[in-house]
Amino acid sequence: MIRISLMAAGLALALAGAPMAAEKPVLNVYTYDSFASDWGPGPKVEKAFEAICDCDLKFTTAGDGAALLARVQLEGKRSRADVVLGLDTSLTARAAESGLFAPHGITPENLAVPGGWNDPLFLPFDWGYFAFVYDKNKLKTVPRSFKELAAAPDSLKIVIEDPRSSTPGLGLLLWVKAAYGDKAPEIWKGLAPHILTVTKGWSEAYGMFLKGEADMVLSYTTSPAYHLIAENDDSKAAAIFDEGHYMQIEVAGKMATAPHPDLADKFLKFMMSEKFQSLIPTTNWMYPAVQLKDGLPRRFAAPIPADKALILSPERAQAVRDAALAEWQSALSQ
C-alpha cells in the first residue's frame, strides 16, 4: 500500500509541471547541472530570491560550464536567458567575444577573491583551487609538487579529467601551463606514467578514486570539506603543491538580450549578498566570493595563502588553450 501511494505521489509529481506562477515575471537563470540539483545551492537560492523579487526564478541547466556556454551560443540572440551563472575565467574571453553579454555595472564590495576583480561583463560568485585529493590512510608519501609527483614510483597513480570534456581537466592544463610555461610538455611527460586514465568528467574520476582505483584524483582543495562536514570522514586531504594552485573563479553575467534586465540586475546584486554567498560553502563546496560575516563554516578549511594562487587572465587562458591541449595530447600519446 505504501509503495502504491508512493508511486502515485511520484506519478503526480512527474506529470505536473512547475506550478504556474500567476502573473509574476519569470527570471530565467541558466546554470550548470550540479548548481541546480537538489543538493546544490539552486533550490535554496531560488527560495531566497523569490522571497524578495516578486518574481518566479526558473533554472535551466546544461551539463557544466563549457556546455552552458555552448548552449547559450547555440541559442544566440534568440536566447530567453536573463542570467548565465556558472562560467569560469577560462571561458569568459570566448563568452565576451560572442557579444551576448551586457555590462553588469556593479562594483562588488567585501570581495574575497584573491587578486581582486574588475571584469565589466562578469561577476564572481565563488572560487576554489584545483588540487589532487588523496586518502590519508592509504597514501603515506604525499608528493608536494608536480616534480615530486613525476619522480614518485610508477605505482603512484592519479586519475585526471579530459580537458576537452571537463572543466577541472582544462583547469589542470592551465595549471601546468601557468606554473611551467614552455616547460609544460616536460612536466606532462614526467606525469604520464602516473596517469592511470583520463575520464570524461569529474564524477567518473572522483567515483573511481573513492573506489580505490587511483591514489589521487584531480579535484579541489575544498573536496575534503565535503567528506568532513557531510560524512564526518576526515580521511581525505588535498595535496598542497609548491608551485601554487590554479584558481577556478566561477562567474555570472547578464545577457544583452535579457527579457527582464531589471530583474537580472537585481539577481546579480543578490548573488553578491550575504544571503546567497553564505549558501555556497556547504552546497557548492567552493569558497564564497565575498567575506562572510561569520567567516567560513566550522571545519571548512581556510584557503591556502593568496600568494600561492596561480591564474591566467581570461585572454591569456583563451590564447594558450589550443597549444596547451596539443602539448598535452602529444605528451600523453607517446
Added chain:
Amino acid sequence: MAERAEPVITPALVAGLGVAGFLAALSLGTVAVVAAAADTPGHLGAGDWAALKFTLSQALVSAALSTILAIPVARALARRRFFGRDLLITLLGAPFILPVIVAVLGLLAVYGRGGLISELLVALGYAPLSIYGFRGVVLAHVFFNLPLATRLLLQGWQRVPGEHFLLAAQLGMSTRDINRVIERPILRSVLPGAFATIFLLCVTSFAVALTLGGGPRATTIELAIYQAFRFDFDMGRAALLALMQFAIGAGAAVFAWRLARDGAPGAGLGRVARRWDCAGFAARIIDGAVLAAVSLFLLAPLAMVLLRGVFGLGLLDAGAVTALVRSVIVALMSTALTLGMALVLGTAVARHGAGHMAGWIESAGHLSLAASPMVIGTGLFILLYPLVDPASVALAVTALVNAVMSLPFALRALVPVMRHVQSVEGMLADSLDMGGWARFRLVTWPAIRPAAGFAAGLAAALSMGDLGVVALFADPDAATLPLYLYRLMGSYRMEAAQGAALLLVAVSIMLFRLFDWLGKGA
C-alpha cells in the same frame, strides 16, 4: 498459388517509406541542420585522423572478439535445457542495458586496479591487474556486447525447426555433421549482421573508450564531435565528423550485406528443438564450462553493482522515486514508438523482400547505429528552440530518440521472423485475399509475438538506461533516473548514486522480463 503478382505499391510499402523518410531526416537531416548553423566550413585536423584510426581499430577488435566468443555461448544455450536457463539469458543481457558509468564502475570493481582480482593478487604478493589501455577498451566493449552477440546468434539457432534436428538424428548425423549442415549456414546468415551492429556500437562509443583507454590516445570520433561542440564550438567540424561516422556505418552495412548468405532454414511445424547428438559427457562438460565462464565474466561486475547498491538504497528520497516514475513513462512511450516503427518497417520489408525499396527501408531503420547522439540532439535543439521551450519537450524528445536508437535491435529481432512468416504463410494468405489488419492480426502477429515481446523488452530496458540526448533538453525539475544518478555523483553522493544504479538495473530487468513474458504468454 497466387493468381496475381504482388502489386508494386501497397499501403504497407507507403507506410514503410514514410517511417524510413522520417528516420533519415532525424539522423542525416540533423547533420545538415548542424552544418547549416556553422559560421565557417569545418575542416579536419591531424587529431581527427588519429581518432578515426583508433576508433576503427578498437571497434574491429572488440566486434570480432564479441562475436567469436558468442558462438560457443549461444551454442551451449541453444542445445541445453536447464533450470534457470531463461533467467540466466536475461541476466547475461543486463550489461548491454546498463548506463555507461554504472557498468564501468561495476567492471572496475572486479577487473580494476582496486578490484576484487587485484586485491587477491596483491594479497598473494603479485602486482595488481592493469587493464587500462587498448585491452581495457576491448574488455569493456566485449563486456557490453558479448550479451548482444549471444542473443543475436541464439535467435538464429532458435529459428531452426525442431524437425531438422529430428531428421539429423534419424540419419545418424554426428555433432560435426550437424555443425556443417545446419549450424554453419545459420552462422553465415547471422554473424555478419551481428558483427556489423557491434562494430558500429563500438565506433560510436565515447566515455567507455576514454575512461578505460588510459589517456588521449583513446580518442574516438564521438569524443571529437563532443569536443567540437563543447570545447571549440565548431559546428562545421562536428558535422564533418558525424558524416565520417555515417561513412563508416555505410561501409559496415555493405560488408555485412556482401558477406551474409541467406541461411533461412525453411519451414517447420513448431516442434520443440531437441538435440540427440550432444548428450555425451564431453559435450556437456564443454557447454557447462562455457556457460560458467561467461556467467562469471558478465555477472560478477553486475553482482558488484547490486551489492554496493544495497547500502545506497536507504539514502534515496522521494526525488529518486519521481525520477524512476518519469523514466518508466519515457521507457513505455519509447517502447510503443519502437514497436510501431519496427512493425511498419518490418511489414514493408517482408512483403517487398525482393525489391530495392525494401533494402532502403531496412537500411533507414539501422541509420541510428551510426548516428551521433550529440549531433541528433543538437540538430533537434536548433530546430525546436525557436518554436518551443526545450525543457517542455524534454521527455517527448528523449522518448523519441531512445526509440530510434533501439530500433535497429528491434528490427534484428523482428524482420527475420516476419520474413519467415511471409515465406511460409504468405502465399496462403494471398490466395485467401487476406490483407491489411486481418492478415496482421490472424497470420503475422501470432507468429511474431515472442519476437515482438523481446524487442519491446529490449527497447524499454535500453530507454531506461540511456542518458542519450536528454542532457541538452534537460529540465532541472524533470530528471530521468540516469540523469538523477549522474547528479548524485556530481554532488559527491556516491553511495546514494549506487543505490540509484541498483534501482535502475532492477527496474530495467523487470521491464524487460515483463515484455518478454507478455510476448511468450498464451
